Amino acid sequence: MPGHHPARGRRTTERKGDVRERAILDTCEALLARKGYDAMTIGDVAQGAGISRGALYFYFGSKQEVVTALVARTVEHLWERSRATAQTDDPRQAIATAMHRTVELWNEHGLVMRTAIDLSLTVAEIGELWNHTADLFIAAITAVLERAGVQAGTAPDQASAMARALCWMIERSFYHASQESREKLQEASATCEHIWLISAGLIT
Amino acid sequence: MPGHHPARGRRTTERKGDVRERAILDTCEALLARKGYDAMTIGDVAQGAGISRGALYFYFGSKQEVVTALVARTVEHLWERSRATAQTDDPRQAIATAMHRTVELWNEHGLVMRTAIDLSLTVAEIGELWNHTADLFIAAITAVLERAGVQAGTAPDQASAMARALCWMIERSFYHASQESREKLQEASATCEHIWLISAGLIT
DNA sequence: ATAAAAATCGACACGGTGTAGACTTTTTCT
DNA sequence: AGAAAAAGTCTACACCGTGTCGATTTTTAT
Known part of the structure; x- marks a missing residue:
């Protein structure tokens, strides 16, 4: 339909690059599942996304940046979901729903989460991303423990320290x-x- | 002293290569601490051990083999130590000494253990080594739980499954x-x- | 002393990463 | 619509680390 003006006042323009960027990340995720981080090459990702290696470097400066972006995308999703969680007064109920939600998270994003954990040491930025995520979990666990009657505090047998250990578990x-x-x-x-x-x- | 015969009846011969091999592993451990796995290059290790890259490949077929050997050496040490542990009847005491010993282990070999964990995914042989080590721990924890009265079995709330979770924690x-x-x-x-x-x- | 085995080296080929510069397509402005 | 700017793309190249090869030297055993 020539002459059609898309609605104004709203950014209609989705840059071509935005689509490509998503394609790159999607391909990266798929290849990560198929070959793992080490075996996956930038060339593979570029090919999967339908561009040349050189073009990929227009979007991301390195292999690490690509996977960092992928982790960021996923982790953002986690945060969103965790923000949208209803709070319960009953600790028992809170624990049950928290675990249930966590299972869903891992079923859906297990691959990327595992990758994030693996690369936390080597890629500083991923480490921060994952640390922050862990901190959210630890805070949530701490809150539940305290509501259940565990003494608040950071000593080894108090809520905060225990929550951290449980989180790692x-x-x-x-x-x-x-x-x-x-x-x-x-x-x-x-x-x-x-x-x-x-x-x-x-x-x- | 020409004409000197080293004592017989005992393998006096420590191959020159044995010394080198140890030097390589020691250097590898040091570099792992200083630069981390990715940044550490085979050339670095060879140099540190006082030989050329080419010579190093006489001993080990790849970078992964070097670090696998290092992990094997360390892990063997762990097994030895764990075999030499006295058993107690009192579960409380057993737990206390087990944790104490584990702290010592990590203080001494933390670096290599962390490396082993990190590479468990990528290097199959290291994965097996570490899995076996974990299984030893899990078995020990299971035994203590059962002696303390936790029901034996593999259901989620029974000794075996709980021991696994505690081990990961x-x-x-x-x-x-x-x-x-x-x-x-x-x-x-x-x-x-x-x-x-x-x-x-x-x-x- | 000498022959076999062990150890060492330098040169090379390969593959993946990241960069450079020229070129094309898309978007924006008027 | 049309020109300038911005965004996107490509090929070629330089670099670095890995692992291999064959020739050579050192060590070990007899």
Whole structure:
């Protein structure tokens, strides 16, 4: 329909580059799943996205930047979801829904989350991204523990320190389980939930 | 002293290569600490060991093989130590000594252990090494839990599954803490011990 | 002393990364 | 619509680290 003016007052223009950028990230995610980080080459990603290597470097300055952007995209999604979570008064209920949501997260984004964890050491920016994510989780766990009656504070047997340990337990358990199968993930979740409940003093 | 015969009946011959091999591994460990795995190059290691790159490839077929050998050397040390551990009947005591020993292990070999964990995914052989090590720990934890009265079995709330989760909790907590300082490691240990005790039902 | 085995080296080929500069397409402004 | 600017694309190249090869030297055993 020639002569058609798209609505004004709103940025209609989606740069061609925006589409490409998404294509690059999508390809990166797919290749990460198929070949893993080391085996995946910039050339592969470029080819998958339908451009040449040189063109890719117009968008990202390095292989690390590409995967950092991918992690950022995913992690942003996590934050959004976690912000949208309804709060409950009952700690038992809070724990159950938190674990359930976490299972969903890992089912959906397990690959990128594992990659983020793996690269946290080597790629500083990814490390920060993941640290921040972990801090959100730790804060949430701390809150639940305190509401369940665990003494607030940072001593080894108080809420804050315990929350950190529980967070790492969940991270690592899910990291391994999500590589195996959804069933294993479900089992790991049940176990972590159980230990969390015990630690909160909600189970004998 | 010409004509000197080294004592017989005992393998006096330590191949020159044996010394070199040790030198290579030692250098590798030092460089790993200084620059990290990615930044460390085969050339660096060779230079540090006082030989050329070409000569290094006489000993090891690849960079991965070098670090795999280093991990193997360290892990063997762990196994030895863990075999030599006295058993106690009192679960509380068993947990305390286990955590204490683990702190020592991480203080001494934290760097290599972290490297092993990082490379578990990419280098299959290191993965197996570390898995086996983890299995030893899990078995030990399981035994203690059962002796403390936790029901044996693999269901999510039974000894085996809980031991696995606790193992990951300890691994991850120590992984992070050992990067910071001995104090942090000590604190992390106290927290993990506390959660372990609660999970075993030895604390209200 | 000598022959076999062990160890060493320098040169080379390969593959992946990242850069440079020329060129084309798209967007923006009037 | 049309020109200038901005955005996007490509090919070629330089660099670096890995791993291989064959020739050579050193060590070891007899």
